[in-house]
Each structure stands twice: as C-alpha cells, then as structure tokens.
Amino acid sequence: MADQQTSDAPTEFDAFDAFAAKNALNGVGVVKDPYPRLAELRSQCPVHQGSVSARFDLPGADRIIAAEDEQASVYTYQGVDAVLRDAASFSSSWYRMSIGDVIGRTILEMDPPEHRRFRSLISPAFTRREMDRWEHGFVRGIVDAYLDRFRADGRADLAADFAFHYPIHVIAVAAGLPVVDLPEFYRHTALLTNVAVSQDERLAASRDLGAMVQELIDARRAEPADDLIGVLVRARLNDEDWDGASDRQLTDDEIVAFLRLLVPAGAQTTYRAITTVLYGLLSHPDQLAAVRADRSLIPQAIEEGLRWEVPLLAVGRTAVRDTVVEGCPVRAGQHVNAPVAAANHDPSRWERPDEFDIFRTPVPHVSFGVGPHVCLGIHAARMEMRVALDLLLDRLPGLRLDPDTPCDGVTGLGLRTAVRLPVVFDTP
Numbered sequence: 001m002a003d004q005q006t007s008d009a010p011t012e013f014d015a016f017d018a019f020a021a022k023n024a025l026n027g028v029g030v031v032k033d034p035y036p037r038l039a040e041l042r043s044q045c046p047v048h049q050g051s052v053s054a055r056f057d058l059p060g061a062d063r064i065i066a067a068e069d070e071q072a073s074v075y076t077y078q079g080v081d082a083v084l085r086d087a088a089s090f091s092s093s094w095y096r097m098s099i100g101d102v103i104g105r106t107i108l109e110m111d112p113p114e115h116r117r118f119r120s121l122i123s124p125a126f127t128r129r130e131m132d133r134w135e136h137g138f139v140r141g142i143v144d145a146y147l148d149r150f151r152a153d154g155r156a157d158l159a160a161d162f163a164f165h166y167p168i169h170v171i172a173v174a175a176g177l178p179v180v181d182l183p184e185f186y187r188h189t190a191l192l193t194n195v196a197v198s199q200d201e202r203l204a205a206s207r208d209l210g211a212m213v214q215e216l217i218d219a220r221r222a223e224p225a226d227d228l229i230g231v232l233v234r235a236r237l238n239d240e241d242w243d244g245a246s247d248r249q250l251t252d253d254e255i256v257a258f259l260r261l262l263v264p265a266g267a268q269t270t271y272r273a274i275t276t277v278l279y280g281l282l283s284h285p286d287q288l289a290a291v292r293a294d295r296s297l298i299p300q301a302i303e304e305g306l307r308w309e310v311p312l313l314a315v316g317r318t319a320v321r322d323t324v325v326e327g328c329p330v331r332a333g334q335h336v337n338a339p340v341a342a343a344n345h346d347p348s349r350w351e352r353p354d355e356f357d358i359f360r361t362p363v364p365h366v367s368f369g370v371g372p373h374v375c376l377g378i379h380a381a382r383m384e385m386r387v388a389l390d391l392l393l394d395r396l397p398g399l400r401l402d403p404d405t406p407c408d409g410v411t412g413l414g415l416r417t418a419v420r421l422p423v424v425f426d427t428p
Contacts, residue, residue: 021196026313026414027058034313034413035354038342042075046326049073052314052337053413061195061414062314065098066335072325073314073337077346077366079326080338083317085371087112090317092373094335098316099193102206104257108265112372119376121250122258125231126376131383133226138173139384142166143391151395152428155402158392158421159275167270167384171263176216176227185212189263206260213259217252232258266377269311270384275418276410277305277385278392280356282401282423283409287358292393301358302385307344307365308356309416314339315369340366341416398426 023029034056041048041055050068053060062071074080083090095109107118124130146166150156168186169179177185191197191205213229220230232255236248250258281288281301291297314337321332330336344365345353351360368375375381392399401407405422 019190019194022190022194023412023415023417023419025059025061025064025196026412027053027056027060028412028415028417028419029408030058030411031056031413032408032411034341035345038075038339038345039347041073042342042346045328046076046079047072047074047328047330052339056413058413061098062316062335062337064195065316070333071335071337072319072330073339074325075339075342076326077343077349080340080343080366081370082325083336083338084315084366084369084373086323087115087372089319089321089323090336091320092317094316094318098195101199102192102202103260104206104253106254106257106261107376108261108373115372117248118254121235121248122232123376124235125228126380128379130231131379134170134174134380135383135387139170139387140391142169142173143388144395147391147395154427155422155424158278158423159418160420162392163271163274163278163388163421166274166388168263168267170380170384171228171267174228175213175259176220176225176229177212181212185209185263188212189267192260193264193268209260209263210256213256214252217255229255229259262377266380270381272311272415272417273306273381274385274388275421276309276311276416277302277389278421279407279409279418280305280308281358281389282399282421284356285400287356288399291358291389292399295390295393297358298386298389299382300362301389302382303362303365304356304358304360306367307350309410310341310344310365310367311416313341313412313414313416340369396423396425399423400425 037056048055049072051060051062051066051071052073053063054068074083091111092115093109093111096105100109107115107122110118143166146162150161156162168189169182172179172182172185188205188209191201192209194202216229217233220227220233224230224234232250235250281291287301291301317336317338319330319332319334319336323330344367347353349363368378368381400423402422402424407420407422408418410416410418
C-alpha cells in the first residue's frame with residue numbers, strides 16, 4: 001500500500017483559497033505578536049469574562065460560537081492546566097455546538113467514562129510502534145518526494161511548497177486513500193471545520209468526505225489491510241459496562257466521524273506547527289546550526305517550538321457547575337476558553353517565555369493538552385515533525401531564510417502560522 005502510493009510524484013493542487021477566510025477570521029497576517037496583550041491580561045487577573053478575540057478587537061471564531069456574556073477566558077498556566085484536567089467540572093461537550101453538526105459524534109465532545117471507552121478503541125492506531133511503521137513505510141518517502149521537486153532550484157517556500165501539503169498527504173496515505181484523490185480530499189477537509197464559510201458548504205464537504213471514507217471502510221471490511229482504516233475496522237474492546245455489550249467494535253458512522261475529526265485536526269495543526277518550528281530555527285541561525293550538527297537536538301527543538309508558538313491559541317470547555325478557577329468564579333453553563341498560548345508564556349513557569357530557546361531547561365507545555373483529552377495524535381505529530389526536520393537538514397544544505405524575500409514570520413491569534421517561509425540553500 002505505502003510503497004505503491006509514495007512512488008508517484010505528489011499531485012499538484014492549491015488549497016490556499018479554502019484557508020484564506022479561516023486565516024482572516026483568526027487574525028493570520030494581522031496579529032503579529034499577541035503575547036504582550038496576553039501577558040497584560042494575565043497580570044490583571046487570571047480569569048476574564050468574555051472571549052479572547054474581543055480583547056484584540058477581532059471577530060474570531062470564539063465570538064461566532066458564543067455570546068460575550070456566555071464566555072470566560074483563563075490566562076495562566078495553572079488555570080489552563082486545572083481546566084483541562086478537571087473533566088468533572090469542565091465538559092468537552094462544547095465541541096458538539098461548534099463542530100458536531102458537520103463532523104458527527106467523536107471523542108472530542110465526549111466526557112469520561114464514555115470518552116475513555118471510545119479512546120481505547122481508537123488509540124491502537126496511534127501507538128509509537130504504529131508510528132514507526134508509518135515513518136519507514138511511507139512518511140520518509142513522502143518528504144523526499146516533495147523535496148525532490150525543488151531541491152535543485154536552490155530556493156523554495158517551505159510553507160507553501162512543503163509544510164502545507166505534507167501532513168495531509170501522510171494522513172491520506174495512512175488511511176489508504178489513493179494519491180490521485182488527494183486534491184479533493186484536501187478541499188473537503190479545508191472546508192469542514194471552517195466557521196468562516198457557510199454551514200451549507202461545510203455540510204456538503206462533510207457528506208463528500210464521509211462518502212470517500214465509507215468506500216475505504218467497505219473495502220477493509222471485505223479485505224483486511226494494515227492501513228489506518230483497517231486498524232479501526234478491526235479494533236475491539238471487551239467491556240461489560242458498555243451498554244450491556246461485552247465485545248464492542250466501532251460502527252461505520254463512528255469511523256467516518258473520527259476521520260472527519262482526524263484529518264483537519266491532524267493535518268492542519270501539524271502544518272502550522274511545522275512552519276512555526278522551522279521559523280523559530282531559521283530566525284535563530286545559531287540554534288539551527290546546533291541542530292544541524294547534532295540531530296539528537298531535534299526533539300527538544302520541536303518541543304520548544306510548540307511551546308513558543310502553539311498552532312491553536314485556545315481549546316474550549318463548558319462549565320457544568322459553578323466553580324472557581326485561580327480564585328475567580330466561573331458559573332455553570334459558561335463557555336470557558338483555555339488559551340494554551342497564554343499558558344505556554346506564563347513567566348511563573350518559564351524564564352524569558354517569549355524567547356525561542358531550544359537549550360532552556362525542559363518543562364512540560366500544554367500545546368498537546370493535558371488530562372483525559374491529551375492529543376491522541378501526539379506521537380504522529382512528533383514523528384512527522386522530526387522526520388521533516390531531519391530530511392530538510394539532510395537534503396537542503398546551508399538552509400537559511402531568503403535574505404532577498406520579506407518574511408512576516410508567525411502571525412495570527414486564533415491560529416498561529418508562518419504562511420510563507422522563503423528560504424535558500426546550496427544546490428547539489
């Protein structure tokens with residue numbers, strides 16, 4: 001499966017237009033540095049009433065989803081950590097309101113114990129062992145195929161030419177989707193979670209993507225395979241406390257919904273994360289040189305990049321009871337924004353938090369979340385980023401920012417991305 005699909009050159013397509021409205025809504029290209037304002041808010045009070053976007057005078061997805069008086073936002077590391085760990089007080093059911101209609105019911109909106117049961121069915125598809133199989137089966141081949149397209153040119157845009165396409169390509173091949181269908185696959189997923197486009201467009205994309213995934217499910221039920229869909233089709237759980245069933249499998253609808261969640265969550269956030277880590281290194285040539293000389297530094301460079309610029313500003317919860325966060329009241333029914341970007345820049349946890357420094361003493365961040373809903377694809381994201389950095393440094397000697405082409409770097413509020421990463425390098 002993997003060898004056949006990665007032997008072909010990557011298909012040309014341009015999905016940037018589908019992201020333009022989403023980027024604009026989330027302040028990409030508008031907000032360069034949100035951290036001074038986030039620090040000001042944190043110093044005033046750990047918890048503020050209202051949305052995050054309103055504090056920056058931006059429309060924002062959070063303001064579309066809920067009214068200002070129905071929201072509270074937490075700006076400290078301790079507060080965000082407490083909200084994400086306390087599933088009894090803060091429910092993930094908020095996501096049912098924001099994306100449930102277009103994705104379907106998934107683990108994202110479930111609370112314990114239901115969440116634990118469904119996660120245990122899905123998690124075998126994302127173990128470290130499975131990611132090792134992905135890496136050597138097709139991920140490295142996908143990276144090489146993209147680099148082959150511009151390696152002889154001596155210049156490229158690592159965001160537009162590489163990072164934008166690479167993670168979605170990985171998921172498509174992992175799922176068993178023919179590479180020829182990749183442009184349509186990306187178009188559907190670009191619309192799916194984009195609240196900046198109409199609900200009709202999102203529902204149409206949901207139906208079309210569901211049909212593509214259903215074809216793969218039918219094929220795997222007829223003939224087993226080792227791809228992602230095949231693993232999910234075979235997954236079983238022995239649990240007598242599950243609606244009276246002692247042997248539970250995922251239904252077709254549950255697999256379809258999970259893929260609708262996985263693709264935008266995995267592909268888009270990994271794309272944004274790759275651009276921010278690359279920009280961090282490229283804009284700090286001494287640290288880039290250290291990583292080039294010692295590849296064992298790649299994992300800590302990735303973790304620092306994720307802490308420094310998290311792809312998604314905040315995650316959401318709904319308070320299910322009156323409670324207190326960092327000494328501040330939060331009332332039942334409020335939508336609670338947990339801006340992990342603010343938490344990752346809390347000076348009570350990190351010295352010089354706004355600086356990119358891969359040599360700082362490692363301290364766990366919350367970019368992948370914490371608690372019951374810690375990111376299921378954490379091993380996949382880290383593997384994809386590690387492979388990308390390793391092969392970029394191997395195959396693009398002298399990699400550096402293009403001194404003749406302006407680069408805005410990382411921008412955005414709700415989403416943080418380096419939309420363009422113009423670079424030059426030595427040719428073979």
